[in-house]
Amino acid sequence: MEKENQIFGIRAIIEAINAKKEIDKVFIQSDAQSELMQELQKLMKKNSINFSYVPVEKLNRLTPNNHQGAVATIAPITFQDLEKLIDTVVESGKKPLFLILDQLSDARNFGAIIRTAECTGVDGIIVQKQGSAPVNGDTVKTSAGAVFNVPICKVDHIKDAVFLLQASGIKIVAATEKTESNIYDISLNEGVAIIMGSEDRGVNPSVLKIVDEKAKLPMFGTIGSLNVSVACGAFLYETVRQRS
Known part of the structure; x- marks a missing residue:
């Protein structure tokens, strides 16, 4: 996964969704249960954003940064109506x-x-x-x-x-x-x-x-x-x- 097409951290992903960025998929730590994570999940469901639950090891492979249990990919294209x-x-x-x-x-x-x-x-x-x-x-x-x-x-x-x-x-x-x-x-x-x-x-x-x-x-x-x-x-x- 190219790092320039990546967003990590729950708050950053929430802000990106609210800013109408072309979020293609979100990977969520399967055992993460914080209030902020629940807010992110509600927002993704509301906006029909593709997401999946993964073990923390996968997130650690995706980014060396503090991902807080969530990593998103931004699509390199704009989807058409x-x-x-x-x-x-x-x-x-x-x-x-x-x-x-x-x-x-x-x-x-x-x-x-x-x-x-x-x-x-x-x-x-x-x-x-x-x-x-x-x-x-x-x-x-x-x-x-x-x-x-x-x-x-x-x-x-x-x-x-x-x-x-x-x-x-x-x-x-x-x-x-x-x-x-x-x-x-x-x-x-x-x-x-x-x-x-x-x-x-x-x-x-x-x-x-x-x-x-x-x-x-x-x-x-x-x-x-x-x-x-x-x-x-x-x-x-x-x-x-x-x-x-």
Whole structure:
């Protein structure tokens, strides 16, 4: 974690949140119970800030400074407003292509996906505020800097994004093994948003219920699943192929 993208100390983090800084994630000492810590937790929940409880050893590794049981990372980018971004893309007259990441948690996978998204002309990437991979140094590095070129939006819930996109006439396609439909049999030559699930659980079942189509990649090996960034690349390049 780059030190320039770091805030340590409970009071400093509270001040940063109140100042509307782009806080990406907060790490909290799992056994810290002070009144100030409780104030920070309430503030994070109120502002839907991503946080997790960790042992003090992790915090000590993150910073040599007096962290008081809390270390935060500041995102190196400014997150975009989804509604405004959808309007801009739709009004441009091009076929929209959005990517929704349903609680993808690995920063390197996130970075690799952003890199592919930039190469395939994705108009915006949508993530959930809670439970998603942070935009940190690992993300920037594995994206080869593409994180600065693709708009990224945070939403309270993935369903919010799905309903917004559908209201603008954009078809929602979920990448899931829980279907008989093959990605190569589905039309992507229109306004589309592709949902990729988390590394371990896939797309949330409640989200699968509201999508327009489900699709899977054909598998011929014995393992039965691909790394999510590789699968995402296959979906995005099939979209490019159909549109070319």
